[in-house]
Amino acid sequence: MKVVFLQDVKGQGKKGEIKEISEGYANNFLIPRKLAAPATTGVVNTLAQQKQAELKRKEQEKADAQALGDKMKEMTVKVTAKAGEGGRLFGAVSTKQVAEALEKQFKLKIDKRKMLLDDAIRSLGVTKVPVKLHQEVTTTLNVHVVEE
Template structure:
Protein backbone atom coordinates (compact mmCIF):
# COMPACT_ATOMS: atom_id res chain seq x y z
CA UNK A 1 0.00 0.00 0.00
CA UNK A 2 1.26 3.48 -0.79
CA UNK A 3 0.99 6.05 1.99
CA UNK A 4 2.00 9.65 2.67
CA UNK A 5 3.86 10.15 5.95
CA UNK A 6 2.44 12.81 8.25
CA UNK A 7 5.55 12.82 10.46
CA UNK A 8 9.16 11.67 10.30
CA UNK A 9 9.38 7.93 10.92
CA UNK A 10 12.76 6.26 11.33
CA UNK A 11 13.36 3.59 8.72
CA UNK A 12 10.53 4.81 6.47
CA UNK A 13 11.12 8.43 5.58
CA UNK A 14 10.51 12.08 6.26
CA UNK A 15 7.22 13.92 6.66
CA UNK A 16 5.43 14.39 3.33
CA UNK A 17 7.12 11.56 1.43
CA UNK A 18 5.16 8.82 -0.30
CA UNK A 19 6.35 5.30 0.58
CA UNK A 20 5.16 1.73 0.05
CA UNK A 21 4.53 -0.36 3.16
CA UNK A 22 2.74 -3.60 3.98
CA UNK A 23 -1.04 -3.25 3.99
CA UNK A 24 -1.36 -4.44 7.58
CA UNK A 25 1.31 -2.03 8.85
CA UNK A 26 -0.50 0.87 7.21
CA UNK A 27 -4.06 -0.11 8.21
CA UNK A 28 -3.32 -1.33 11.74
CA UNK A 29 -0.57 1.01 12.88
CA UNK A 30 0.30 4.06 10.78
CA UNK A 31 -3.14 5.28 9.69
CA UNK A 32 -5.00 4.76 13.03
CA UNK A 33 -2.22 6.60 14.89
CA UNK A 34 -2.38 9.51 12.41
CA UNK A 35 1.21 8.95 11.31
CA UNK A 36 0.22 8.50 7.65
CA UNK A 37 -2.64 8.77 5.19
CA UNK A 38 -3.37 6.49 2.26
CA UNK A 39 -2.06 7.93 -1.02
CA UNK A 40 -5.23 7.67 -3.09
CA UNK A 41 -7.11 10.19 -5.19
CA UNK A 42 -6.47 13.73 -4.05
CA UNK A 43 -4.63 12.76 -0.84
CA UNK A 44 -1.45 14.48 -2.01
CA UNK A 45 -3.31 17.73 -2.68
CA UNK A 46 -5.05 17.53 0.70
CA UNK A 47 -1.70 16.89 2.40
CA UNK A 48 -0.08 19.84 0.63
CA UNK A 49 -2.97 22.11 1.70
CA UNK A 50 -2.65 20.94 5.31
CA UNK A 51 1.11 21.43 5.17
CA UNK A 52 0.74 24.99 3.83
CA UNK A 53 -1.73 25.82 6.60
CA UNK A 54 0.59 24.30 9.23
CA UNK A 55 3.60 26.25 7.94
CA UNK A 56 1.60 29.50 7.93
CA UNK A 57 0.40 28.87 11.49
CA UNK A 58 3.93 28.10 12.68
CA UNK A 59 5.25 31.28 11.06
CA UNK A 60 2.53 33.31 12.77
CA UNK A 61 3.27 31.70 16.16
CA UNK A 62 7.02 32.25 15.73
CA UNK A 63 6.46 35.90 14.85
CA UNK A 64 4.25 36.40 17.92
CA UNK A 65 6.90 34.73 20.09
CA UNK A 66 9.60 37.02 18.67
CA UNK A 67 7.51 40.10 19.50
CA UNK A 68 6.86 38.77 22.99
CA UNK A 69 10.58 38.08 23.45
CA UNK A 70 11.35 41.72 22.65
CA UNK A 71 8.75 42.92 25.17
CA UNK A 72 9.83 40.53 27.92
CA UNK A 73 13.50 41.35 27.35
CA UNK A 74 12.81 44.93 28.47
CA UNK A 75 10.81 43.82 31.50
CA UNK A 76 12.02 43.47 35.06
CA UNK A 77 10.05 42.09 37.98
CA UNK A 78 10.58 43.04 41.60
CA UNK A 79 9.68 40.91 44.59
CA UNK A 80 9.83 42.35 48.12
CA UNK A 81 10.25 39.50 50.57
CA UNK A 82 11.24 38.90 54.18
CA UNK A 83 14.88 37.90 54.54
CA UNK A 84 17.27 36.97 57.32
CA UNK A 85 20.62 38.52 58.24
CA UNK A 86 22.60 36.64 55.58
CA UNK A 87 20.24 37.61 52.74
CA UNK A 88 18.50 34.23 52.85
CA UNK A 89 14.77 34.43 52.22
CA UNK A 90 12.28 33.11 54.76
CA UNK A 91 10.38 31.68 51.81
CA UNK A 92 11.25 31.56 48.14
CA UNK A 93 10.32 33.04 44.79
CA UNK A 94 9.10 30.24 42.56
CA UNK A 95 8.03 29.96 38.94
CA UNK A 96 4.43 30.31 40.13
CA UNK A 97 5.10 33.77 41.61
CA UNK A 98 6.97 34.82 38.47
CA UNK A 99 4.07 33.64 36.31
CA UNK A 100 1.62 35.60 38.49
CA UNK A 101 3.77 38.75 38.27
CA UNK A 102 3.92 38.43 34.49
CA UNK A 103 0.14 37.98 34.37
CA UNK A 104 -0.31 41.11 36.50
CA UNK A 105 1.69 43.02 33.87
CA UNK A 106 -0.49 41.61 31.08
CA UNK A 107 1.70 38.75 29.80
CA UNK A 108 0.16 35.30 29.71
CA UNK A 109 2.70 32.47 29.98
CA UNK A 110 2.35 28.93 31.23
CA UNK A 111 4.02 28.03 34.50
CA UNK A 112 6.13 25.35 32.84
CA UNK A 113 7.46 28.02 30.47
CA UNK A 114 9.23 29.76 33.35
CA UNK A 115 12.58 27.96 33.26
CA UNK A 116 13.61 28.23 36.87
CA UNK A 117 15.86 25.33 37.91
CA UNK A 118 14.99 25.80 41.57
CA UNK A 119 13.13 28.47 43.55
CA UNK A 120 15.08 31.64 44.32
CA UNK A 121 16.04 31.63 48.01
CA UNK A 122 18.32 34.66 48.34
CA UNK A 123 18.27 38.39 47.68
CA UNK A 124 19.73 39.65 44.42
CA UNK A 125 19.15 40.08 40.71
CA UNK A 126 18.44 36.98 38.66
CA UNK A 127 17.86 36.42 34.96
CA UNK A 128 15.07 33.92 34.46
CA UNK A 129 14.51 32.49 30.96
CA UNK A 130 10.91 32.23 29.76
CA UNK A 131 10.36 29.59 27.05
CA UNK A 132 8.09 31.03 24.36
CA UNK A 133 8.27 28.83 21.27
CA UNK A 134 10.54 25.95 20.25
CA UNK A 135 14.02 27.50 20.62
CA UNK A 136 12.83 31.04 21.44
CA UNK A 137 13.41 32.14 25.04
CA UNK A 138 13.15 35.56 26.65
CA UNK A 139 15.31 36.55 29.61
CA UNK A 140 13.37 38.36 32.34
CA UNK A 141 15.26 40.22 35.04
CA UNK A 142 13.96 39.34 38.51
CA UNK A 143 14.92 41.58 41.43
CA UNK A 144 14.49 40.04 44.88
CA UNK A 145 14.75 42.76 47.54
CA UNK A 146 14.27 42.95 51.29
CA UNK A 147 10.81 44.00 52.48
Protein backbone atom coordinates in the same frame (compact mmCIF):
# COMPACT_ATOMS: atom_id res chain seq x y z
CA MET B 1 -0.44 0.40 -3.85
CA LYS B 2 0.55 3.95 -2.97
CA VAL B 3 -1.11 5.36 0.14
CA VAL B 4 -0.95 8.60 2.11
CA PHE B 5 -0.75 8.05 5.86
CA LEU B 6 -3.39 10.02 7.75
CA GLN B 7 -1.93 9.02 11.14
CA ASP B 8 1.35 7.60 12.40
CA VAL B 9 1.50 3.82 11.96
CA LYS B 10 4.28 2.11 13.91
CA GLY B 11 6.70 0.35 11.60
CA GLN B 12 5.09 1.68 8.42
CA GLY B 13 5.14 5.46 8.22
CA LYS B 14 4.38 8.82 9.75
CA LYS B 15 1.43 11.13 9.15
CA GLY B 16 1.66 12.82 5.75
CA GLU B 17 4.09 10.33 4.19
CA ILE B 18 3.38 8.71 0.83
CA LYS B 19 4.54 5.10 0.65
CA GLU B 20 4.15 1.98 -1.43
CA ILE B 21 2.30 -0.61 0.68
CA SER B 22 1.01 -4.06 -0.26
CA GLU B 23 -2.53 -3.88 -1.61
CA GLY B 24 -4.00 -6.36 0.87
CA TYR B 25 -2.56 -4.55 3.91
CA ALA B 26 -3.82 -1.22 2.60
CA ASN B 27 -7.34 -2.41 1.64
CA ASN B 28 -7.92 -4.67 4.64
CA PHE B 29 -6.26 -2.77 7.47
CA LEU B 30 -5.10 0.79 6.81
CA ILE B 31 -7.97 2.22 4.75
CA PRO B 32 -10.91 0.77 6.80
CA ARG B 33 -9.34 2.11 10.03
CA LYS B 34 -8.78 5.55 8.44
CA LEU B 35 -5.03 5.25 9.02
CA ALA B 36 -4.28 5.84 5.33
CA ALA B 37 -5.97 6.87 2.10
CA PRO B 38 -5.17 5.91 -1.50
CA ALA B 39 -2.66 8.37 -2.96
CA THR B 40 -4.79 10.06 -5.59
CA THR B 41 -3.83 13.46 -7.01
CA GLY B 42 -6.59 15.17 -4.99
CA VAL B 43 -5.40 13.67 -1.70
CA VAL B 44 -1.77 14.53 -2.50
CA ASN B 45 -2.70 18.15 -3.32
CA THR B 46 -4.75 18.46 -0.13
CA LEU B 47 -1.81 17.07 1.85
CA ALA B 48 0.54 19.61 0.27
CA GLN B 49 -1.83 22.46 1.19
CA GLN B 50 -2.09 21.20 4.77
CA LYS B 51 1.71 21.03 5.06
CA GLN B 52 1.97 24.58 3.70
CA ALA B 53 -0.63 25.84 6.21
CA GLU B 54 1.15 24.03 9.07
CA LEU B 55 4.49 25.55 8.07
CA LYS B 56 2.94 29.02 7.92
CA ARG B 57 1.34 28.54 11.35
CA LYS B 58 4.66 27.43 12.88
CA GLU B 59 6.45 30.45 11.41
CA GLN B 60 3.74 32.72 12.86
CA GLU B 61 4.10 31.08 16.29
CA LYS B 62 7.85 31.63 16.17
CA ALA B 63 7.42 35.28 15.15
CA ASP B 64 4.92 35.85 17.97
CA ALA B 65 7.28 34.23 20.48
CA GLN B 66 10.16 36.39 19.18
CA ALA B 67 8.08 39.57 19.61
CA LEU B 68 7.03 38.54 23.12
CA GLY B 69 10.67 37.74 23.95
CA ASP B 70 11.81 41.20 22.86
CA LYS B 71 9.04 42.74 24.98
CA MET B 72 9.97 40.61 28.02
CA LYS B 73 13.64 41.61 27.90
CA GLU B 74 12.65 45.16 28.87
CA MET B 75 10.30 44.06 31.67
CA THR B 76 11.21 43.91 35.34
CA VAL B 77 8.84 41.90 37.51
CA LYS B 78 8.71 43.01 41.13
CA VAL B 79 8.22 40.25 43.71
CA THR B 80 7.98 40.92 47.45
CA ALA B 81 9.29 38.47 50.04
CA LYS B 82 10.18 38.44 53.73
CA ALA B 83 13.89 38.87 54.32
CA GLY B 84 16.30 38.78 57.23
CA GLU B 85 19.67 40.39 57.77
CA GLY B 86 22.10 40.64 54.87
CA GLY B 87 19.39 40.38 52.21
CA ARG B 88 18.77 36.66 52.77
CA LEU B 89 15.18 35.57 52.20
CA PHE B 90 13.10 33.50 54.57
CA GLY B 91 12.36 30.67 52.16
CA ALA B 92 12.73 31.37 48.46
CA VAL B 93 11.00 32.87 45.43
CA SER B 94 9.89 30.11 43.06
CA THR B 95 8.93 30.21 39.40
CA LYS B 96 5.28 29.93 40.45
CA GLN B 97 5.52 33.22 42.36
CA VAL B 98 7.31 34.87 39.42
CA ALA B 99 4.59 33.64 36.99
CA GLU B 100 1.83 34.97 39.29
CA ALA B 101 3.56 38.36 39.65
CA LEU B 102 4.07 38.56 35.87
CA GLU B 103 0.37 37.92 35.27
CA LYS B 104 -0.69 40.41 37.95
CA GLN B 105 1.64 43.23 36.85
CA PHE B 106 1.75 42.86 33.05
CA LYS B 107 -1.31 40.66 32.27
CA LEU B 108 1.02 38.11 30.64
CA LYS B 109 0.28 34.45 31.29
CA ILE B 110 3.52 32.45 31.10
CA ASP B 111 3.63 28.87 32.35
CA LYS B 112 5.98 28.41 35.31
CA ARG B 113 7.51 25.35 33.61
CA LYS B 114 8.80 27.56 30.79
CA MET B 115 11.00 29.45 33.24
CA LEU B 116 14.38 27.73 33.20
CA LEU B 117 15.45 28.65 36.72
CA ASP B 118 17.90 26.05 38.09
CA ASP B 119 17.29 26.89 41.74
CA ALA B 120 14.78 29.16 43.49
CA ILE B 121 15.80 32.79 44.11
CA ARG B 122 17.12 33.13 47.69
CA SER B 123 18.36 36.73 47.86
CA LEU B 124 17.10 40.27 47.39
CA GLY B 125 17.91 42.21 44.22
CA VAL B 126 17.57 41.67 40.50
CA THR B 127 17.91 38.17 39.05
CA LYS B 128 17.82 37.27 35.36
CA VAL B 129 15.51 34.33 34.72
CA PRO B 130 15.72 32.55 31.35
CA VAL B 131 12.30 31.84 29.77
CA LYS B 132 11.79 29.40 26.89
CA LEU B 133 8.89 30.74 24.83
CA HIS B 134 9.30 28.47 21.77
CA GLN B 135 11.60 25.64 20.72
CA GLU B 136 13.94 28.16 19.10
CA VAL B 137 13.18 31.29 21.18
CA THR B 138 14.60 31.81 24.67
CA THR B 139 14.65 35.19 26.41
CA THR B 140 15.54 36.57 29.84
CA LEU B 141 13.21 38.19 32.34
CA ASN B 142 14.43 40.51 35.09
CA VAL B 143 12.97 39.59 38.47
CA HIS B 144 13.45 42.23 41.18
CA VAL B 145 12.98 40.76 44.66
CA VAL B 146 12.21 43.44 47.28
CA GLU B 147 11.73 43.17 51.02
CA GLU B 148 8.16 43.03 52.29
